[in-house]
Amino acid sequence: MRGISKQPSIIDRSAFSHILLSSAILFNKMIQLKNLVPVPLKEKFQVRKSSIWNTEVTFNKGEWIKIKAPSGTGKTTLIHSLYKLRTDYEGSVSYNDKNILEVQDDALASLRQQNISIIFQDLRLFANLTARENIELNRVLQAPYYESAMIEQMADTLQITHILNQRTGLCSYGEQQRIAIVRALMQPFEWLFMDEPFSHLDMDNSERAARLIAQECRKRNAGFILTDLDEDTHFSYTRNLTL
Numbered sequence: 001m002r003g004i005s006k007q008p009s010i011i012d013r014s015a016f017s018h019i020l021l022s023s024a025i026l027f028n029k030m031i032q033l034k035n036l037v038p039v040p041l042k043e044k045f046q047v048r049k050s051s052i053w054n055t056e057v058t059f060n061k062g063e064w065i066k067i068k069a070p071s072g073t074g075k076t077t078l079i080h081s082l083y084k085l086r087t088d089y090e091g092s093v094s095y096n097d098k099n100i101l102e103v104q105d106d107a108l109a110s111l112r113q114q115n116i117s118i119i120f121q122d123l124r125l126f127a128n129l130t131a132r133e134n135i136e137l138n139r140v141l142q143a144p145y146y147e148s149a150m151i152e153q154m155a156d157t158l159q160i161t162h163i164l165n166q167r168t169g170l171c172s173y174g175e176q177q178r179i180a181i182v183r184a185l186m187q188p189f190e191w192l193f194m195d196e197p198f199s200h201l202d203m204d205n206s207e208r209a210a211r212l213i214a215q216e217c218r219k220r221n222a223g224f225i226l227t228d229l230d231e232d233t234h235f236s237y238t239r240n241l242t243l
């Protein structure tokens with residue numbers, strides 16, 4: 001039963017098979033960038049080489065990609081372009097050879113609900129809702145992947161149980177970052193985009209969060225793209241790239 005099970009389980013998704021099928025047609029887990037050049041960065045990057053900008057790069061199913069780059073080189077711009085939050089670029093971003101600019105609103109919503117999850121650098125929590133409400137909102141917006149009891153389990157792992165019923169506007173940035181991580185892991189995904197996901201966390205909390213993220217990605221055979229300023233050993237990355 002939802003909400004009281006001691007061993008949270010993955011929900012039977014057969015009832016939502018029509019939704020999953022329609023997004024599966026669109027999504028084949030491969031992300032292709034062709035000569036991508038964000039307009040605001042056009043002049044900046046031309047003076048140096050990049051393994052992402054203005055070249056052809058493919059992120060294959062299940063890859064764990066780290067993008068390490070200094071401040072202001074376009075990490076957030078890239079993540080937002082992949083998620084179609086911004087389109088001010090030349091070149092293309094494609095999923096399964098389908099240019100994301102051609103993906104209409106319904107299909108985009110389905111992609112974001114079933115195939116792609118995200119941890120924003122600026123977290124984007126609703127400040128007037130509690131931590132639990134923020135997480136629960138994302139869980140029930142799509143065909144739920146987990147029962148709500150999984151919120152307690154993940155919160156316990158990340159040591160934020162005590163603030164689950166607190167308004168997130170009153171939580172510290174480190175607590176908010178952990179809430180945003182749990183929120184992202186509560187939904188189905190084949191790709192997880194993470195923009196500096198541990199920027200407010202100490203080493204112990206970062207390692208706990210990384211272990212949980214790795215576990216959830218393995219469970220789904222999912223890939224991720226993680227940006228950060230520095231090198232780290234949190235994950236066994238399949239590729240390390242720079243901007």
Ligand SMILES: Nc1ncnc2c1ncn2[C@@H]1O[C@H](COP(=O)(O)OP(=O)(O)OP(=O)(O)O)[C@@H](O)[C@H]1O
Nearest residue numbers: 040041069070071072073074075076077078121229
């Ligand atoms: N709409 C825009 N108009 C003008 N400049 C922009 C716009 N969007 C981003 N920029 C600039 O593009 C550059 C890259 O910004 P972005 O936020 O992607 O960098 P970042 O690598 O994520 O930085 P940080 O590590 O500091 O978060 C910055 O110099 C920023 O000022």
